Amino acid sequence: MDSHVKVGISLQDFSYTEFDDQNIVLNRDDGLLPGITLEAGIHWNSFSGILRGEIFNGLVDYDGQTQSGIPLKSKTNEKITRVEATLHYNVKSFSHYNMSILAGIGYREWRRDINSTRLTPSLLEIYRWKYWTLGTSVTFFQKRRRSAGVDIRLLRPIKPTLDVKFPSFDEITLDLGINDSARVEFFYHFVSRNDQQWTISPYWEYWYMGRSPNKGLTNNGVATVNVAWEPRSDTKILGVLLSVRFEP
DSSP: OEEEEEEEEEEEEEEEEEEOTTSOEEEEEEEEEEEEEEEEEEEETTEEEEEEEEEEEEEEEEEEEOTTOOEEEEEEEEEEEEEEEEEEEEOGGGGGGTOEEEEEEEEEEEEEEEOOOSSSOOEEEEEEEEEEEEEEEEEEEEETTEEEEEEEEEEEEEEEEEEEOOTTSOOEEEEOBOOOEEEEEEEEEEEOTTSOEEEEEEEEEEEEEBOOOOEEEEETTEEEEEEEOOOEEEEEEEEEEEEEEEOO
16 A cells, blocks of 8 residues: 655636526626645555645636626635545556546535625625535556546536625525536646656536525514525636645
8 A cells, every 4th residue: 555645736717607597697707716736645456545625716807797787897806625535446457548437525615705896895605515526537648757648527516505695684595506517637747857746737627506596585583575596607617737746
């Protein structure tokens, strides 16, 4: 049995869009988010266990509208954290391609803090969900100290929620619609002269959340005639990760 630790830095082009029931865009968040990743792994026989964490933080552009339809532009502070644990099975019949099948569970939290403007106050939304992941990793190129391949994963959210507090109302939790999502990552490994393994990984990630049911708003615990819901949304992420692997 052996182990490894991997440390990385990443930059991603983050794009989040909300749609109304007629599929018209309501608002968008777009911008670059820097982040760091940390991974630890244990390997034995045909199996490997991987624990991975990441955090991204930055300021992006907000383009939306007020409830009365007035166009609105602002900035949004984004903080996205994720922890994921996966179990990998190395398929010996495809050992030439280092093929593995993986399954695991993860947790994702996204704090979306929309800055105030002259028309609107600030608004903090917190999205949370656990998720299942299932996929495969295949190496399709190997030559001396270099190799390349692809990692493809299906992502399935588990009871995703949104916590939000509108001005003049109590905080509420909305249940988001569940839809399958995905991640595709290409990797290029190369070993330096001091035998350190480096990896460059372009990746694409997609999250798709359905519309939440309507939920009544309260003020100091008293019901009001107002209701809230979260529109259908999708998140598209295009990024690149540079990491280095250490083997104690």
